[in-house]
Amino acid sequence: MATIKEVHVPDLGNVAKAEIIEISVKAGDTVNKDDTLITLESDKASMDIPAPLAGVVKELKVKVSDKVGKGDLILTIEVSGETAATDKKAEKKEQQVTAQAPQPAPAKKEEQTPSQKPEQSDLYASPIVRRLAREFDIDLTRVQATGPKGRIQKEDLQNYVKNALSRTGGEGGMGLPTAPVIDFTQFGAIETKSLSRIKRLTGINLHRNWLLVPHVTQFEEADITEMEDFRKSQQAVAEKQNIKLTPLAFIMKAVVATLKAFPNFNASLSANGEQLILKKYFHIGVAVDTPEGLVVPVIRDVDKKGIIDLARELGDISAKARNKALAPSDMQGGCFTISSLGGIGGTAFTPIVNLPEVAILGVSKASKKPVYQNGQFIPRLMLPLSLSYDHRVIDGAEGARFIVHLAGCLADIRRWLL
Ligand code: CAO
Numbered sequence: 001m002a003t004i005k006e007v008h009v010p011d012l013g014n015v016a017k018a019e020i021i022e023i024s025v026k027a028g029d030t031v032n033k034d035d036t037l038i039t040l041e042s043d044k045a046s047m048d049i050p051a052p053l054a055g056v057v058k059e060l061k062v063k064v065s066d067k068v069g070k071g072d073l074i075l076t077i078e079v080s081g082e083t084a085a086t087d088k089k090a091e092k093k094e095q096q097v098t099a100q101a102p103q104p105a106p107a108k109k110e111e112q113t114p115s116q117k118p119e120q121s122d123l124y125a126s127p128i129v130r131r132l133a134r135e136f137d138i139d140l141t142r143v144q145a146t147g148p149k150g151r152i153q154k155e156d157l158q159n160y161v162k163n164a165l166s167r168t169g170g171e172g173g174m175g176l177p178t179a180p181v182i183d184f185t186q187f188g189a190i191e192t193k194s195l196s197r198i199k200r201l202t203g204i205n206l207h208r209n210w211l212l213v214p215h216v217t218q219f220e221e222a223d224i225t226e227m228e229d230f231r232k233s234q235q236a237v238a239e240k241q242n243i244k245l246t247p248l249a250f251i252m253k254a255v256v257a258t259l260k261a262f263p264n265f266n267a268s269l270s271a272n273g274e275q276l277i278l279k280k281y282f283h284i285g286v287a288v289d290t291p292e293g294l295v296v297p298v299i300r301d302v303d304k305k306g307i308i309d310l311a312r313e314l315g316d317i318s319a320k321a322r323n324k325a326l327a328p329s330d331m332q333g334g335c336f337t338i339s340s341l342g343g344i345g346g347t348a349f350t351p352i353v354n355l356p357e358v359a360i361l362g363v364s365k366a367s368k369k370p371v372y373q374n375g376q377f378i379p380r381l382m383l384p385l386s387l388s389y390d391h392r393v394i395d396g397a398e399g400a401r402f403i404v405h406l407a408g409c410l411a412d413i414r415r416w417l418l
Contacts, residue, residue: 017069018042055079125152198293214391217350221382222407249310254409257416268356285334288321298334358393362386
């Protein structure tokens with residue numbers, strides 16, 4: 001004949017009360033001896049309370065978050081005559097059944113909500129492992145178990161986390177497969193050369209920026225015929241001061257004038273992606289090509305400096321970069337970057353946004369082009385511009401307005417002198 005037994009919390013050792021963090025059974029469930037009934041968590045550890053005998057759960061007397069201690073009633077269980085007979089000896093000693101002492105690593109029925117029968121196959125993991133999994137919101141069914149009898153060990157969880165991280169942010173990035181390892185000697189002679197430290201570091205940043213920023217690149221041509229006439233007329237003056245006056249100093253000033261007109265470009269996205277941090281200063285980064293690789297020193301307060309001063313500073317900082325004498329502080333605090341390949345050539349390129357900035361300007365080589373004006377083609381010096389921006393911050397129309405405004409500032413430098 002079936003009998004109803006009460007199951008109570010056993011002696012928890014030094015722990016007076018512990019919180020129920022999980023209930024593994026519900027009324028009507030058939031449990032075997034040693035199946036986990038509930039899991040408790042104290043300041044010191046988490047522990048499973050196993051069933052002291054087999055039977056059918058009649059009624060749960062606790063719920064998740066309850067704090068329980070030795071002797072508290074957990075549930076009632078209906079045991080068959082046979083089981084009851086087996087346990088008769090013990091029953092004589094006490095009317096109630098106290099659950100067995102907490103187990104550090106008993107069987108685990110995985111990830112069910114309280115009072116829900118698990119639908120997945122049973123998983124085995126220690127309370128510590130299960131607590132870690134809960135804290136990191138890890139579904140243990142996805143973790144490859146390597147312990148005896150398929151038990152999930154702490155190392156299994158660590159390996160799972162490592163693999164997950166490498167899929168999202170580490171080697172390979174964004175879940176992409178890593179590049180295959182190829183033995184190129186099978187195709188011909190080769191030489192292996194280590195990348196410079198600068199190339200390795202900039203490579204990491206470029207890769208991150210390329211993956212994190214949804215890029216759009218907008219192209220435009222600026223008519224710099226008059227700007228160049230003026231620059232050339234001032235070159236002799238600059239040379240007397242040992243300064244090389246290139247279009248770049250003018251472009252920096254035109255960029256600052258445009259940033260003032262479009263403050264969203266002089267900004268950074270907050271780390272949580274919910275706010276735009278607008279900057280009231282105008283520090284411009286300039287990409288400098290050095291034998292060791294690309295570096296981006298920052299020229300501060302460009303809005304407060306004249307063209308000649310900027311040209312001098314450009315010369316100084318690019319010399320410093322090429323002499324490997326830049327301090328980390330020389331490369332910090334930029335608002336917007338200019339990458340000028342105009343001295344080399346090319347008609348356009350798509351620069352990569354230099355996080356945490358939201359836009360970057362690529363400058364290519366100016367060339368004379370026929371421009372249709374007043375019913376005829378006339379030769380004008382046209383400067384190709386490539387503006388890449390972070391589409392999370394800048395809309396396409398805003399990007400186009402920015403570059404058109406910039407081209408206007410370069411076409412008529414009086415616009416930003418005012
Ligand atoms: N169109 C036509 N000619 C240009 C020009 C342009 N857009 N920009 C510069 N020039 C001319 C200059 O006037 C100069 O002419 P002269 O020698 O006759 O005086 C010549 O090209 C060389 O200029 P420069 O490159 O020495 O000087 P700069 O001020 O234009 O640039 C610097 C300085 C440091 C930016 C540049 O030397 C450099 O390193 N550029 C490479 C940046 C880079 O690698 N970017 C790619 C990054 S990946 O996104």
